[in-house]
Amino acid sequence: MALSTHRTTTALLRHLTPAISYLRHISTDSTSTITVETSVPFTGHKIEPPSRSVDTTAQELMSFFRDMALMRRMEIAADSLYKAKLIRGFCHLYDGQEAVAVGMEAAITRKDCIITAYRDHCIFLGRGGTLLESFSELMGRKDGCSKGKGGSMHFYKKEGGFYGGHGIVGAQIPLGCGLAFAQKYKNDENVTFTLYGDGAANQGQLFEALNMAALWDLPAILVCENNHYGMGTAEWRAAKSPAYYKRGDYVPGLKVDGMDALAVKQACRFAKEHALKNGPIILEMDTYRYHGHSMSDPGSTYRTRDEISGVRQERDPIERVRKLLLAYDIANEKELKDIEKEARKQVDEAIAKAKESPLPEPSELFTNVYVKGYGVESFGADRKEIRAALP
Amino acid sequence: MADGSLRKIGRFCLIFCKQKKNRTEGGCVCTATKIGRRGSGGGRERGFSTTTATTEEKRSPQQQHSQGNDNKKSSNINLFTAINQALRIALETDPRAYVFGEDVSFGGVFRCTTGLADQFGKNRVFNTPLCEQGIVGFGIGLAAMGNRAIAEIQFADYIFPAFDQIVNEAAKFRYRSGNQFNCGGLTIRAPYGAVGHGGHYHSQSPEAFFCHVPGIKVVVPRSPQQAKGLLLSCIRDPNPVVFFEPKWLYRLAVEEVPENDYMLPLSQAEVIREGADITLVGWGAQLAIMEQACVDAEKDGISCELIDLKTLIPWDKDTVVASVRKTGRLLISHEAPITGGFGAEISASIVERCFLRLEAPVTRVCGLDTPFPLVFEPFYLPTKNKVLDAIKSTVNY
Numbered sequence: 001m002a003l004s005t006h007r008t009t010t011a012l013l014r015h016l017t018p019a020i021s022y023l024r025h026i027s028t029d030s031t032s033t034i035t036v037e038t039s040v041p042f043t044g045h046k047i048e049p050p051s052r053s054v055d056t057t058a059q060e061l062m063s064f065f066r067d068m069a070l071m072r073r074m075e076i077a078a079d080s081l082y083k084a085k086l087i088r089g090f091c092h093l094y095d096g097q098e099a100v101a102v103g104m105e106a107a108i109t110r111k112d113c114i115i116t117a118y119r120d121h122c123i124f125l126g127r128g129g130t131l132l133e134s135f136s137e138l139m140g141r142k143d144g145c146s147k148g149k150g151g152s153m154h155f156y157k158k159e160g161g162f163y164g165g166h167g168i169v170g171a172q173i174p175l176g177c178g179l180a181f182a183q184k185y186k187n188d189e190n191v192t193f194t195l196y197g198d199g200a201a202n203q204g205q206l207f208e209a210l211n212m213a214a215l216w217d218l219p220a221i222l223v224c225e226n227n228h229y230g231m232g233t234a235e236w237r238a239a240k241s242p243a244y245y246k247r248g249d250y251v252p253g254l255k256v257d258g259m260d261a262l263a264v265k266q267a268c269r270f271a272k273e274h275a276l277k278n279g280p281i282i283l284e285m286d287t288y289r290y291h292g293h294s295m296s297d298p299g300s301t302y303r304t305r306d307e308i309s310g311v312r313q314e315r316d317p318i319e320r321v322r323k324l325l326l327a328y329d330i331a332n333e334k335e336l337k338d339i340e341k342e343a344r345k346q347v348d349e350a351i352a353k354a355k356e357s358p359l360p361e362p363s364e365l366f367t368n369v370y371v372k373g374y375g376v377e378s379f380g381a382d383r384k385e386i387r388a389a390l391p
Numbered sequence: 392m393a394d395g396s397l398r399k400i401g402r403f404c405l406i407f408c409k410q411k412k413n414r415t416e417g418g419c420v421c422t423a424t425k426i427g428r429r430g431s432g433g434g435r436e437r438g439f440s441t442t443t444a445t446t447e448e449k450r451s452p453q454q455q456h457s458q459g460n461d462n463k464k465s466s467n468i469n470l471f472t473a474i475n476q477a478l479r480i481a482l483e484t485d486p487r488a489y490v491f492g493e494d495v496s497f498g499g500v501f502r503c504t505t506g507l508a509d510q511f512g513k514n515r516v517f518n519t520p521l522c523e524q525g526i527v528g529f530g531i532g533l534a535a536m537g538n539r540a541i542a543e544i545q546f547a548d549y550i551f552p553a554f555d556q557i558v559n560e561a562a563k564f565r566y567r568s569g570n571q572f573n574c575g576g577l578t579i580r581a582p583y584g585a586v587g588h589g590g591h592y593h594s595q596s597p598e599a600f601f602c603h604v605p606g607i608k609v610v611v612p613r614s615p616q617q618a619k620g621l622l623l624s625c626i627r628d629p630n631p632v633v634f635f636e637p638k639w640l641y642r643l644a645v646e647e648v649p650e651n652d653y654m655l656p657l658s659q660a661e662v663i664r665e666g667a668d669i670t671l672v673g674w675g676a677q678l679a680i681m682e683q684a685c686v687d688a689e690k691d692g693i694s695c696e697l698i699d700l701k702t703l704i705p706w707d708k709d710t711v712v713a714s715v716r717k718t719g720r721l722l723i724s725h726e727a728p729i730t731g732g733f734g735a736e737i738s739a740s741i742v743e744r745c746f747l748r749l750e751a752p753v754t755r756v757c758g759l760d761t762p763f764p765l766v767f768e769p770f771y772l773p774t775k776n777k778v779l780d781a782i783k784s785t786v787n788y
Binding site for chain 2: 089150171232302362
């Protein structure tokens with residue numbers, strides 16, 4: 001089932017069968033504005049930060065909760081599938097960072113572009129990807145979003161403006177500037193969110209890209225998802241200045257609590273307006289990944305278990321929204337539990353379906369290397385002979 | 392695995408197996424792991440052949456000098472442990488040696504640097520930021536000051552951001568400065584090659600790119616013992632070296648490795664299996680596949696000579712030429728895509744030198760001309776059956 005950012009009540013209700021009766025009851029005021037204060041104030045670099053007061057609605061908070069619960073469940077299921085060897089290749093999980101994906105989505109449209117690195121599963125869901133496409137891709141099946149040819153690190157969704165998961169640390173950043181240039185050239189008032197981690201923040205190409213983006217006033221928003229560990233190295237061991245929002249020097253920056261979906265939404269909305277008028281801006285999302293860097297990293301050799309459980313208890317993005325929903329009496333404990341149960345069910349169903357999806361046709365090995373009919377054709381036994389094919 | 396089936400792996404393994412008391416233990420190298428049966432590419436079995444006793448005898452006088460008294464001591468270790476030993480020795484024997492790279496201070500993703508930071512301190516073994524271009528550029532500078540800079544690129548697939556530094560800075564430093572400067576102390580280690588499930592960016596074999604660059608050396612070991620000796624040679628070689636470690640073998644390849652400090656010569660290929668009908672040339676993990684094909688071919692009465700090239704540039708043409716003059720046929724196999732692979736260079740050179748002696752066209756069994764695939768890895772790889780078919784069709788040409 002598609003994870004979506006439906007904003008209409010009916011669409012919301014479709015996904016919430018267990019809570020339907022209650023939501024019908026409150027649906028009359030589910031779109032009225034609620035103003036919530038962000039957990040911490042924004043910190044600006046060469047820019048006046050936006051207000052801490054964020055406008056939201058009951059409906060939006062419910063969709064945050066539902067989307068994040070689904071993302072969390074998907075990542076945990078991916079972990080098990082990897083351990084069961086159903087997912088091969090490399091796999092990087094996003095649990096803990098969900099607020100960045102949903103908060104960003106809430107502030108922008110699908111005409112805005114997002115490009116990210118290899119921790120891409122949840123961004124893909126946020127952009128309108130389905131669980132079936134995700135799990136099929138993870139397991140290398142035909143129904144995957146990249147036809148099973150990409151795997152965990154290479155999710156894409158063109159119609160959702162998702163320019164995908166990229167395998168090489170930092171390599172997607174200049175690409176994001178290229179996307180932003182195209183948007184500016186077309187004058188279509190859209191922006192590109194280029195995501196990278198704190199590890200990639202030390203890559204030289206970030207600074208090359210920043211310079212170009214600033215020089216040409218591109219509508220590029222560089223989002224540093226600072227989960228505090230570049231693979232297994234703490235940020236302070238890798239970066240002289242871990243204040244990534246300031247490292248653009250002449251490019252303004254904003255430090256955001258990336259565990260607070262509403263703060264992320266506020267910051268992204270602010271950044272989009274800024275970028276359209278003035279060019280690039282850096283958003284440093286202070287976030288945290290619960291899993292290790294990849295599946296071979298237990299995630300506990302370079303940080304303490306206490307640190308991880310401390311973040312879970314105090315800053316978890318889903319728990320924060322849960323508390324808001326309860327505090328504003330939008331939903332009760334049981335309904336939220338039911339939503340989580342429903343997420344689990346959707347994930348299980350998607351996995352079952354994905355497992356039935358066949359592997360791609362063997363001939364797919366040779367497709368998409370060049371445009372069909374242009375470039376090179378392989379033939380012969382084992383297809384090891386090649387011939388240049390001219391149009 | 393029963394003793395009988397062990398013998399089938401070949402005599403090089405047997406040399407090793409005789410040293411083991413209990414051949415049926417799981418740790419034995421000959422327990423070739425069966426993987427990737429999903430595709431039509433046939434079974435691909437991974438074992439490897441150990442170093443023969445003769446290689447050890449080939450050590451140069453300076454290496455023998457450094458061996459000390461306990462040169463008979465050896466232990467049964469895997470490839471990443473052998474690399475770890477080599478790095479430890481390099482750090483112990485040269486106070487100007489440094490090991491750095493992404494996450495190396497707690498052992499690195501493949502555990503090659505385990506314990507080094509504890510033993511030698513974080514000033515000599517340290518993590519770098521994630522910036523390959525910076526890592527190699529930094530290493531060139533460090534080496535230019537007369538140090539031994541041992542840089543780790545976490546996967547060979549990530550070496551491309553550093554490509555400019557390697558090709559334009561490292562390789563040409565000595566030449567363009569009229570021998571005033573060099574970065575000969577630089578060794579870049581990078582795990583490379585297929586691993587069974589690595590996908591696009593954790594499986595590539597980029598050795599051919601670097602073989603086009605005069606000024607650097609490219610070295611690939613096939614086994615733990617080779618890895619240790621060759622890595623120490625690379626670290627101590629007065630030229631920048633790119634050292635590719637077959638990541639498939641990190642844990643899988645286990646072999647008796649001397650504990651002492653020893654070096655194996657660079658640019659010297661080794662005949663690891665003698666034969667009369669066809670010469671097979673390969674390097675790294677692919678040799679294990681080729682050896683299995685040799686064993687199978689032998690059942691059909693084809694006698695194969697197998698050569699481990701070890702150093703890709705500057706490569707040991709003479710050993711290959713001598714072998715092809717004897718057998719009259721040549722097959723080259725590597726995991727990298729066939730077009731523009733280093734096999735093409737070997738093929739061209741041998742045709743130039745042995746044209747009138749060749750009895751069949753030189754054959755290459757390589758990766759396909761596609762990106763390294765995820766689910767299609769078994770189709771892509773030059774499996775044993777592909778090598779075996781090519782041996783047969785070349786011999787029966």
